[in-house]
Amino acid sequence: MTQPFDAAKASAAYQNALEVIASVEPTIAGAIKAELADQRSSLKLIASENYASPATLLTMGNWLSDKYAEGTVGHRFYAGCQNVDTVEQTAADHAKALFGAPHAYVQPHSGIDANLVAFWAILAQRIESPALAEVGAKHVNDLSDEDWDKLRKALGDQRMLGMSLDAGGHLTHGFRPNISGKMFNQRSYGTDPETGLLDYDAVAAAAREFKPLVLIAGYSAYPRKVNFAKMREIADEVGATLMVDMAHFAGLVAGKVFTGDFDPVPHAHVTTTTTHKSLRGPRGGMVLCQPEYADSVDRGCPMVLGGPLSQTMAAKAVALAEARRPSFQTYAQAVADNAVTLAEGLMKRGVKLVTDGTENHLVLLDVSSYGITGRQAESALLDAGIVTNRNAVPRDANGAWYTSGVRIGTPALTTRGFGADEFDKVAELIVDVLSATTPTTTPAGAPSKAKYTLGDGVADKTRAASAELLDKHPLYPGLELA
Numbered sequence: 449m450t451q452p453f454d455a456a457k458a459s460a461a462y463q464n465a466l467e468v469i470a471s472v473e474p475t476i477a478g479a480i481k482a483e484l485a486d487q488r489s490s491l492k493l494i495a496s497e498n499y500a501s502p503a504t505l506l507t508m509g510n511w512l513s514d515k516y517a518e519g520t521v522g523h524r525f526y527a528g529c530q531n532v533d534t535v536e537q538t539a540a541d542h543a544k545a546l547f548g549a550p551h552a553y554v555q556p557h558s559g560i561d562a563n564l565v566a567f568w569a570i571l572a573q574r575i576e577s578p579a580l581a582e583v584g585a586k587h588v589n590d591l592s593d594e595d596w597d598k599l600r601k602a603l604g605d606q607r608m609l610g611m612s613l614d615a616g617g618h619l620t621h622g623f624r625p626n627i628s629g630k631m632f633n634q635r636s637y638g639t640d641p642e643t644g645l646l647d648y649d650a651v652a653a654a655a656r657e658f659k660p661l662v663l664i665a666g667y668s669a670y671p672r673k674v675n676f677a678k679m680r681e682i683a684d685e686v687g688a689t690l691m692v693d694m695a696h697f698a699g700l701v702a703g704k705v706f707t708g709d710f711d712p713v714p715h716a717h718v719t720t721t722t723t724h725k726s727l728r729g730p731r732g733g734m735v736l737c738q739p740e741y742a743d744s745v746d747r748g749c750p751m752v753l754g755g756p757l758s759q760t761m762a763a764k765a766v767a768l769a770e771a772r773r774p775s776f777q778t779y780a781q782a783v784a785d786n787a788v789t790l791a792e793g794l795m796k797r798g799v800k801l802v803t804d805g806t807e808n809h810l811v812l813l814d815v816s817s818y819g820i821t822g823r824q825a826e827s828a829l830l831d832a833g834i835v836t837n838r839n840a841v842p843r844d845a846n847g848a849w850y851t852s853g854v855r856i857g858t859p860a861l862t863t864r865g866f867g868a869d870e871f872d873k874v875a876e877l878i879v880d881v882l883s884a885t886t887p888t889t890t891p892a893g894a895p896s897k898a899k900y901t902l903g904d905g906v907a908d909k910t911r912a913a914s915a916e917l918l919d920k921h922p923l924y925p926g927l928e929l930a
């Protein structure tokens with residue numbers, strides 16, 4: 449399922465590039481080579497990671513990086529931006545065509561930056577006179593909590609309603625450690641305690657009571673589809689802007705797995721995304737929006753961004769061109785099908801999954817029945833060569849640090865060509881490791897939340913079994929370095 453590429457040409461390109469790099473700083477050439485070896489030899493199940501194509505990756509290392517191009521296409525604060533204009537316009541055109549979006553802004557450097565652009569665009573669009581001046585001429589970094597409070601009041605004490613972190617929401621959706629939690633007075637909606645599913649009536653009730661300026665939908669760890677038509681109805685009823693952060697599942701939208709009510713782009717006022725997760729492009733972000741938000745979104749630079757990363761915008765254009773091919777739809781469907789196989793493989797072997805299944809690219813395991821924390825599960829799996837990340841489950845008794853969950857996604861291994869047989873085997877390997885993991889006992893006699901023992905030989909046996917799967921589906925087949 450890798451994007452097809454000419455292996456001989458890609459090998460020569462990388463070999464030559466590494467030699468040029470090594471002539472200046474061999475440590476870095478070595479680290480780049482080692483990273484390829486590590487990625488090739490590990491069972492990568494991190495739901496937010498993928499493998500971009502050689503064409504996408506090669507597009508990032510060139511002289512586009514040396515050009516300043518603040519502004520927008522045809523309206524730059526620097527001279528000589530004609531080639532960057534071509535790059536940015538091409539990327540935006542592909543994004544608009546792929547997602548059916550009226551407007552696309554491809555400058556954000558990451559998902560977080562895309563959200564910042566969206567927040568400021570929504571505020572700029574919705575607030576008559578921001579009156580920043582009321583809090584004086586201080587730099588925003590110097591604002592105390594009290595000043596932030598004043599600033600918010602000056603801005604109208606704006607409210608955001610978003611998914612709670614333990615239900616699968618993201619830090620940038622109004623949580624304290626992130627700037628969004630300082631900009632906005634945030635309230636969360638969770639999931640149904642019985643089913644683990646999003647309860648639209650509860651979201652609507654919270655929206656009626658809280659009257660948010662922004663209703664934000666989207667997630668990092670919720671294993672189900674979201675009905676964005678319903679979310680828009682709720683937003684409309686209370687006069688909120690609907691913002692959808694599709695950072696995780698943009699590939700499923702691009703690949704037409706999520707359509708109709710489940711496609712956020714036609715329903716949201718503003719949609720943000722990363723480009724490097726299921727979308728399989730370069731590390732970066734994007735904002736798509738309805739026409740009335742376009743002017744404000746285009747002011748992302750200089751509001752919260754500096755000069756665009758033109759080399760990355762170019763790589764976005766290449767990856768988006770790939771995603772417009774029919775083969776990407778086959779890939780996206782396989783990502784979703786493989787997640788179902790993985791979920792069934794885990795459940796039939798006794799694993800409890802949040803929501804008892806999946807409708808997207810990820811599954812969330814509740815490992816508490818094994819008597820271990822998410823942290824112990826994550827570490828034991830890593831000992832056995834399986835790369836995942838721990839994640840809170842709804843109402844997690846172990847908190848956000850130790851957690852009771854492990855999040856697992858299919859986008860990366862599906863790119864390698866894993867199908868149903870391989871994902872069933874992956875489920876078996878995961879269960880073997882979890883069953884063989886026991887918490888050690890603290891001096892006080894309680895089970896540790898961090899330390900554990902993994903049964904004799906389990907790590908080696910699992911590594912050997914995953915090596916067999918990985919050898920059958922090599923990463924970047926034919927790409928060889930000396």
Ligand SMILES: *Cc1c(COP(=O)(O)O)cnc(C)c1O
Nearest residue numbers: 558559560618667668693695696
């Ligand atoms: C990953 C993610 C982000 C942040 O993306 P970065 O590129 O790491 O900044 C934002 N929102 C959601 C929902 C995400 O999953």
